[in-house]
């Protein structure tokens with residue numbers, strides 16, 4: 001909470017990622033995924049050659065997360081996460097470093 005109040009938190013955006021083909025997914029989409037109306041583990045839907053007549057229906061099918069038991073429920077843990085920070089935020093962090101502008105002159 002102190003870190004948040006002082007603005008010391010890194011605000012990364014995170015995307016669940018397929019460990020095999022590296023396709024990025026929306027976090028909410030993976031968390032809310034349901035099969036037969038029951039929360040379930042989502043599999044990758046990436047098709048490597050969508051224009052190929054023989055491989056059109058061959059999806060990656062790699063599992064994107066696993067269910068980890070918590071106190072009274074299950075929580076999803078993503079197999080692979082892609083983190084990214086916006087360029088504006090990164091530049092702000094650089095310029096807040098001591099003498100950063102002087103180092104740019106060199």
Ligand SMILES: [Zn+2]
Pocket residue numbers: 018019020021022023044045046060061062
């Ligand atoms: Zn995949």
